[in-house]
Structure formats: C-alpha cells, structure tokens
Amino acid sequence: MEAWRMACTTSLHLSFKHHFLQFASKTTNTNTNTKRFVKLRRCCSSSSSDSTTNTNTNTNTRVSNNNRNNNRRSSSSSSSSSTSDRDAIRSIRLQKVHDLKTKGFDPYAYSWDRTHSANQLQFIYNNLPNGHTQQDSVSVAGRIVARRAFGKLAFLTLRDHSGTIQLYCDKERLSDDPFEQLKSFVDIGDILGACGSIKKTEKGELSVYVSSFAILTKSLLPLPDKYHGLTDIDKRYRQRYVDMIANPEVAGLFRIRAKIVSELRKTMESLGFVEVETPVLQGSAGGAEARPFVTHHNALGRDLYLRIATELHLKRMLVGGFEKVYEIGRIFRNEGLSTRHNPEFTTIEMYEAYSDYESMMNIAEEIITQCTLAVHGKLTIDYQGMEICLERPWRRETMHNLVREVTGIDFLQLGDDVKAAKEVAARAIGIDHDSKGGSSIEACLSVGHVLNEVFETLVEPTLLQPTFVLDYPIEISPLAKPHRRFDREI
Numbered sequence: 001m002e003a004w005r006m007a008c009t010t011s012l013h014l015s016f017k018h019h020f021l022q023f024a025s026k027t028t029n030t031n032t033n034t035k036r037f038v039k040l041r042r043c044c045s046s047s048s049s050d051s052t053t054n055t056n057t058n059t060n061t062r063v064s065n066n067n068r069n070n071n072r073r074s075s076s077s078s079s080s081s082s083t084s085d086r087d088a089i090r091s092i093r094l095q096k097v098h099d100l101k102t103k104g105f106d107p108y109a110y111s112w113d114r115t116h117s118a119n120q121l122q123f124i125y126n127n128l129p130n131g132h133t134q135q136d137s138v139s140v141a142g143r144i145v146a147r148r149a150f151g152k153l154a155f156l157t158l159r160d161h162s163g164t165i166q167l168y169c170d171k172e173r174l175s176d177d178p179f180e181q182l183k184s185f186v187d188i189g190d191i192l193g194a195c196g197s198i199k200k201t202e203k204g205e206l207s208v209y210v211s212s213f214a215i216l217t218k219s220l221l222p223l224p225d226k227y228h229g230l231t232d233i234d235k236r237y238r239q240r241y242v243d244m245i246a247n248p249e250v251a252g253l254f255r256i257r258a259k260i261v262s263e264l265r266k267t268m269e270s271l272g273f274v275e276v277e278t279p280v281l282q283g284s285a286g287g288a289e290a291r292p293f294v295t296h297h298n299a300l301g302r303d304l305y306l307r308i309a310t311e312l313h314l315k316r317m318l319v320g321g322f323e324k325v326y327e328i329g330r331i332f333r334n335e336g337l338s339t340r341h342n343p344e345f346t347t348i349e350m351y352e353a354y355s356d357y358e359s360m361m362n363i364a365e366e367i368i369t370q371c372t373l374a375v376h377g378k379l380t381i382d383y384q385g386m387e388i389c390l391e392r393p394w395r396r397e398t399m400h401n402l403v404r405e406v407t408g409i410d411f412l413q414l415g416d417d418v419k420a421a422k423e424v425a426a427r428a429i430g431i432d433h434d435s436k437g438g439s440s441i442e443a444c445l446s447v448g449h450v451l452n453e454v455f456e457t458l459v460e461p462t463l464l465q466p467t468f469v470l471d472y473p474i475e476i477s478p479l480a481k482p483h484r485r486f487d488r489e490i
Contacts, residue, residue, distance in 0.1 A: 165206060274326075292332065293305065421447045
C-alpha cells in the first residue's frame with residue numbers, strides 16, 4: 001500500500017456503546033491487498049448541558065486550605081444528604097409496592113395491549129378542535145415524567161419511545177377509588193398503561209381522556225431533577241439509561257447509529273464484500289500498536305488477549321481465497337479513558353484483492369455518502385455552523401501540494417536537507433527555536449517529519465471540506481510502499 005492517508009474530515013465519528021433499558025417484569029501481505037478503516041468511536045454525545053454538578057471550585061481563583069476543607073465537607077454533606085433522600089424515597093415506594101399487592105394489584109405487570117404510540121396519536125388527531133372529544137378508544141403505555149393534581153382533576157405526562165402525550169384524569173370518569181389510587185400510588189418514573197378516548201383541552205393540549213389505567217412497572221427511585229436534569233458527565237456515560245430518561249434526545253443518537261451501521265452493511269454488500277467474524281480472543285495482540293487487555297483461558301491454561309485490531313485474521317481470509325471481506329468488530333485497547341476515548345470501540349475494516357488506494361478512496365466516498373443520505377436525506381449538512389458538502393467526487397491532493405498552497409514552500413526542492421527544511425518551516429509557522437513549537441521542529445529527524453509538522457500545524461485546520469490527503473512522507477509511514485511515481489522514497 002502506497003504512502004497516503006485520508007483527511008480527518010472524511011472519518012465517521014459517532015456514539016456507539018450500547019446500554020438498553022429493560023423494564024422489570026415478573027414473567028419469566030500481498031501488494032494488491034489494500035485496507036481501509038472507518039472507525040465508529042464513542043463520542044461525547046451530550047444533549048443539553050456539558051457542565052458537571054461539581055461547581056464548588058472556581059478554577060480561576062486561588063482558594064485557601066480552609067475553603068477547600070469547607071468545600072469538601074459541604075460536598076460530603078450534600079452527597080450524604082442526597083443518598084439519605086434516595087433511601088427515604090425508595091423506602092416509601094417499596095411500601096407502595098406492598099400496599100398495591102395487598103389490594104390485589106400487580107405493580108409489575110406481565111403485558112399491556114397498546115393500540116397507538118404517543119406520536120401516532122399526535123399525528124392522527126392533530127386537527128381536532130380545542131375543547132372537543134373524539135370517542136375513539138385508544139390504549140397507550142409509557143413512563144410518567146410529570147404529574148399535576150388539582151382537586152378532581154389530575155394531569156400526567158406520559159412518554160414512550162416516540163414522544164409524549166398528556167393523560168387527562170377526571171374523578172367523575174374514573175370514579176372515586178381509581179382516582180384516589182392514581183393520586184396515591186402513581187409517581188414520576190412509573191411505567192403506566194392507560195385506556196380512554198381522545199380529548200383536546202381548551203388550551204390545545206391533545207390528551208387521552210382516561211377511563212382506566214394500570215401501573216405496569218413501579219419505579220423505586222426518583223428521576224433526575226426536572227429543571228436541572230442529569231448534568232453529571234460521568235454519570236451520564238456510566239448510566240446511559242438514566243441519561244436517556246433525563247435527556248430523551250440522546251436516544252436519537254442511538255437510532256442514528258443503528259441507521260449508519262445498517263447502511264454500512266447494505267453498501268458493502270452492494271459492492272460485493274462478504275462480512276465475516278474473526279476471533280476476539282487471540283494468542284497474540286497484533287495488527288496495531290496498542291496495549292491489550294489480558295485474560296486467562298482456564299481450559300488451555302494460558303493467557304489470551306482481547307483483540308486490538310481485526311487486521312491479521314482478515315488478511316488470512318484473503319490468503320484463504322476470499323477477494324473482498326470486511327468486519328464490523330469490537331476492538332479493545334487498554335489505553336486511557338475519557339468522555340472522548342473509550343477502551344472498547346467498533347471499527348469497520350475491509351480488504352480487497354487486486355486494488356490499490358484509488359479504489360479504497362472510491363469505497364470510502366460511497367460508504368460515507370450513502371450513510372449521510374440515510375441519516376439526513378441530503379449531502380449538504382450543517383456542522384457547527386459550517387456547511388459541509390459531501391457531493392462526489394471529493395478533493396484529492398498530495399500533502400506536498402497542500403503545504404505549498406498554504407505556505408509557498410516546495411519541500412520537494414529541499415531534497416534531504418533537514419537543516420534547510422527546519423529553517424523554512426520555522427519561518428512559515430512563525431516560531432523561534434526556543435519556543436515549544438520550535439522544539440517540535442528541531443526534534444524532526446527528516447524532511448518528511450518537518451513536512452508533516454508544517455502540514456498538521458498550518459494546513460489541517462484549513463481542510464473543512466472532505467479531502468483525501470495523499471502521498472504522506474515514507475518516513476512517517478513505515479508500513480507503506482514507496483509511491484510508484486517516484487524512483488526514490490518520498
């Protein structure tokens with residue numbers, strides 16, 4: 001494979017890690033072989049606030065040791081109080097579970113016959129006039145996320161996978177006992193099933209005019225605060241199901257991810273590629289430079305490694321006679337942890353015999369454009385205020401030419417003169433030898449390294465539209481073949 005790399009603007013980055021909420025129920029190496037990665041990494045898929053709840057410390061202000069100690073005591077007290085409150089709420093709700101069972105109600109139902117989702121009702125009865133009632137019988141189910149009670153009326157907001165709808169509960173329609181049970185036993189967070197007709201209030205709120213209801217799952221813990229939501233970043237990632245309850249738009253990222261993976265498979269199949277599965281447990285960690293997770297196989301009496309790449313086994317598929325193979329596989333690398341870096345992530349890695357990087361670029365364009373159409377329905381999208389056009393063909397340019405366009409420097413004319421390359425690079429970047437940037441230039445071992453330093457500093461920030469950056473210096477691409485257009489290494 002010749003020295004080249006795709007610019008970062010053509011990579012796919014999405015939210016990936018799965019956490020599914022389950023509601024409780026008492027029922028049961030040849031020259032022609034070329035590879036291309038498209039990584040699906042878990043991103044910082046925050047939905048509303050990116051601030052954390054720990055705001056005691058102002059990082060721009062120097063505080064005394066006494067203040068720090070006071071903050072620690074305050075934080076500890078707040079945490080203890082929060083835990084105490086949760087325990088008290090849990091105790092109260094457990095008592096409600098007991099009382100429901102005593103009255104002959106099952107707080108964890110087996111099933112519920114639902115006729116419509118919230119979104120379907122909003123669509124079907126969108127034109128119902130204010131103050132009118134439609135006598136159609138409907139049945140809905142979902143989580144209660146808000147409740148208000150006023151004498152003989154109670155209003156509950158029910159949320160399902162599609163959206164929300166109001167439950168209009170009238171004492172005269174429900175009769176005394178069911179209405180009082182609703183007020184006494186139904187809490188925010190409970191999963192509720194409700195039957196009734198359709199009513200639009202005088203204020204225009206479409207509602208299910210409840211004639212009967214059932215608690216399908218009794219929640220034992222409170223939901224995050226309605227107005228502040230779930231803002232603890234660590235908790236949002238460790239308890240994704242709570243994050244999706246508090247921030248419903250987060251679930252949309254999971255649905256987008258599912259569309260992308262589905263479209264990936266469709267596209268690869270249309271191109272004649274065969275999907276395979278290769279071992280996750282491997283005798284040696286190969287195919288990449290990364291620290292692996294180690295486990296022990298009891299039957300074999302030996303240590304094994306969670307794979308750090310799918311590369312080696314996919315190459316063996318080519319050796320075995322397959323000409324087009326790919327795998328969407330989970331990768332494990334025991335290196336660091338943050339909201340932008342997950343030790344386990346998913347890649348799609350593909351290999352095709354008798355092709356070079358030109359065909360791989362074509363495949364990359366096809367994959368990304370098809371996924372974009374599946375998600376957005378168009379190839380022009382807005383990203384952070386910038387309009388990105390993914391219409392094919394994408395720009396393809398060498399690193400040398402891109403650097404020359406921005407700086408006016410032609411590194412090919414410098415030959416192997418590293419000293420001259422460092423001098424012109426320092427002038428282009430506008431640094432001196434004693435600065436931090438200057439030290440990075442001085443540390444370069446070859447003209448190729450200097451060229452890459454200038455590219456990353458001055459050129460990469462300007463590549464806003466999808467661009468293939470070709471012909472990286474061989475010095476920074478040790479596993480790549482020398483380019484066929486040159487007699488010498490680039």
